Amino acid sequence: MARILFADTSHPKPYDYQDLAALAMGGTESSLLRTARILQGNGHQVTVFQQARELADEQHGVRLIGPDQLDNTQAPEHVVVLRKFPQLLRFQQQFPEARLHLWIHTYKNWEYVLKRGFRLKQPWQLITNSHTHAAHCDRLLHKGFFGRLYSLFKARVPIHTCYNPIPAELAANPKTERDPNKLLFLSAPNKGLAQVLRTFQQINRHLKGLQLYVANPGYRKDHPEDIPNVHYLGALPAEQVRNHLATSLCVFYPQDSFAETFGLIYAEANALGTPVMAHDIGAAREILHPNNPLIKAHDNYQITKTLVHWQRQLPEVSYRKEFDEPAIYQQWATALSLNSNTTH
Known part of the structure; x- marks a missing residue:
């Protein structure tokens, strides 16, 4: 069993599984909730941090927390940050032993390669939501002039693809x-x-x-x-x-x-x-x-x-x-190396 923390530091409102069923919801937020539930259903301890949440809750075995509960959360083995690279630095300080993953859902401009210049204690990796997206990120981070320059003295950023779940x-x-x-x-x-x-x-x-x-x-x-x-x-x-x-x-x-x-x-x-x-x-x-x-x-x-x-x-x-629960779980298990370093 792995302890996994998903961190959404940008959505302006809290959201949960009741909202997923009853309200309009963006694709990133709905995919986060569905992915968290899939990982929890496969034996992992999953927590979703939302910057806008005030009260903690637990639904479908997934713990939902806000800033007030973060200090009392058991240190995760994996922190999956949505969207914002600078938040990797924040969560690295709070959970220095955790493996860091940045899960992005948009295409980035060439300046994104400059993220390789930041120094993090733990290596980080990128998680994209299609192979098309992954190839684009690989070109930005590794294939251009600055990317090749960074590669002379910095390791490549690992890039994995995990599709968004689609309910069967x-x-x-x-x-x-x-x-x-x-x-x-x-x-x-x-x-x-x-x-x-x-x-x-x-x-x-x-x-x-x-x-x-x-x-x-x-x-x-x-x-x-x-x-x-x-x-x-x-x-x-x-x-x-x-x-x-x-x-x-x-x-x-x-x-x-x-x-x-x-x-x-x-x-x-x-x-x-x-x-x-x-x-x-x-x-x-x-x-x-x-x-x-x-x-x-x-x-x-x-x-x-x-x-x-x-x-x-x-x-x-x-x-x-390719988008069903077993396939999505296997994609995340590969990205987070869950099969090799955890037991159920």
Whole structure:
């Protein structure tokens, strides 16, 4: 059994498993909770630290704590910090014997290589959420000029990939009737929504029956444009998201301005048998089902032709076992070397 501490020092509100079931939640936070539960279910002692939490709680065997409880926490063997590299320094000071892992969910700029210049007592490693993401980080940290320079006197930063978990029960949902004119956008507004809306308006002139439904995960607010046949759903709890996915023709995501490092919506939609209309950017090709074709975001003719074809017959997409609990556990067990240094 390993003692594992996940540390979220940036989310502005506490969140838990009840919120995961009932409220809109960002992909990073939902993936953290699901991953913590998977590790706990495999015999490990898992604690989730949240900077915004005041009261400790325990749900599904996972302990949820805030700053007031951190000093009284048994020293973890592993600290997995979300997002923020400087927090590795903070947790190294508090738990000097712990192995440090930085779990990131976004692409970084070239300046990220400068993180290799910091001196940490314990070696640290990077955890990404797709192999596409890992390859990008490897280029930044090791392949450029500064990366090669650092490698002359510093060890390479180990990089592991752990996919975001996708609940297997998505694939067990009963079949529902789809609306062939219903398109769905399920991402924060900064993830290419403006481009998607422009494309929809152009295509809607020819396919006049199409209706676009736009949901927001809740952590990014925006002032929606008033556009004919566009309906704003706001922030939706998970069950409503699944219902919309199951009754839509597709997820409508023809944009090439924002690259997903994983793309929960790719995997969740496919698990429900719903294709995603996406450009070959970021991890789309890796995460989408092999039967899910990709489109060019600026090719309105191709997008229109594909929609018409899908209205007649959808591609057969389904749940991928790469994202189920046994697979996710094995990925984390490898990244944290749990099989070699712990016993159950």
